[in-house]
Amino acid sequence: MPELPEVEALAHHLREHAVGRAVTRIDVVSLSVLKTVTPAYTELRGREITGVGRHGKHLDVECGDLHLIVHLARAGWLRWSDDLPAKPPAPGRKNPLALRTHLSADDAAADSGAAPRHVGFDLTEAGTKKGLAVWIVTDPAEVPSIAALGPDALDLDRDRLETLLTGETRRIKTVLTDQKTVAGIGNAYSDEILHTARLSPYATPARLTSEELDALFDALHGVLTAAVERSVGQDAARLKGEKRSGLRVHGRTGLPCPVCGDTVREVSFADKAFQYCATCQTGGKPLADRRLSRLVK
Numbered sequence: 001m002p003e004l005p006e007v008e009a010l011a012h013h014l015r016e017h018a019v020g021r022a023v024t025r026i027d028v029v030s031l032s033v034l035k036t037v038t039p040a041y042t043e044l045r046g047r048e049i050t051g052v053g054r055h056g057k058h059l060d061v062e063c064g065d066l067h068l069i070v071h072l073a074r075a076g077w078l079r080w081s082d083d084l085p086a087k088p089p090a091p092g093r094k095n096p097l098a099l100r101t102h103l104s105a106d107d108a109a110a111d112s113g114a115a116p117r118h119v120g121f122d123l124t125e126a127g128t129k130k131g132l133a134v135w136i137v138t139d140p141a142e143v144p145s146i147a148a149l150g151p152d153a154l155d156l157d158r159d160r161l162e163t164l165l166t167g168e169t170r171r172i173k174t175v176l177t178d179q180k181t182v183a184g185i186g187n188a189y190s191d192e193i194l195h196t197a198r199l200s201p202y203a204t205p206a207r208l209t210s211e212e213l214d215a216l217f218d219a220l221h222g223v224l225t226a227a228v229e230r231s232v233g234q235d236a237a238r239l240k241g242e243k244r245s246g247l248r249v250h251g252r253t254g255l256p257c258p259v260c261g262d263t264v265r266e267v268s269f270a271d272k273a274f275q276y277c278a279t280c281q282t283g284g285k286p287l288a289d290r291r292l293s294r295l296v297k
């Protein structure tokens with residue numbers, strides 16, 4: 001799933017390539033991604049893209065007083081194209097394309113007398129579990145999942161983080177990925193942050209010492225800013241690979257921890273898993289994983 005660094009990189013890419021262009025056409029291939037009816041998506045036609053923002057993991061394409069808000073969910077992606085097909089795409093259940101936005105081409109290209117190019121971006125979603133969501137609103141706060149967001153992870157300072165965690169008895173892994181508490185962090189970067197901070201995913205935030213809070217804050221800020229720096233400026237197509245190459249424990253079950261060499265372990269649930277290093281994070285003690293112990297027996 002794209003998290004804060006990837007969404008920030010996509011926003012950056014659109015700021016460089018889409019701002020200043022007008023929306024010329026929107027092809028809605030999968031109607032179910034559209035979560036709002038009014039204003040209609042056709043109202044975006046002819047409007048210029050004036051800015052691109054980010055709210056947690058939501059992307060905000062500003063077209064004057066209308067916002068096209070996108071949440072990529074687990075398997076959604078945004079793909080920029082300098083050469084979109086002019087022909088409307090055919091809907092089909094197997095088509096990963098959900099929505100295509102055509103934008104006005106460069107004036108220079110039009111002046112040269114060449115055939116007009118179709119530039120713009122596709123929103124795609126792989127797999128059968130559909131979660132990609134698009135809203136068209138006059139105020140981003142009309143999107144319920146944006147209205148409920150906690151402070152952005154990159155805006156937190158040490159004191160604000162401490163305040164958020166005071167009295168918090170849920171597991172730290174749960175808290176970091178709860179968008180209502182902190183916005184922007186998901187399963188992958190929370191694994192990385194906790195590994196860097198040398199904290200157990202099951203640690204209780206309210207019981208963290210001052211040193212542990214320092215370590216958590218430094219890791220949160222360090223991991224996210226490093227990931228933003230790695231991702232921004234990358235081709236959108238290469239972003240996913242870039243994310244993977246920067247990870248130390250997430251998605252690396254069975255591989256050596258790059259810090260201590262211990263084997264990266266995993267705790268799995270029905271539909272997801274997280275990774276950690278026992279030597280670095282839990283005093284060498286593996287966390288209980290019912291599925292894994294069943295398999296081992």
Ligand SMILES: [Zn+2]
Nearest residue numbers: 257260277280
């Ligand atoms: Zn380790």
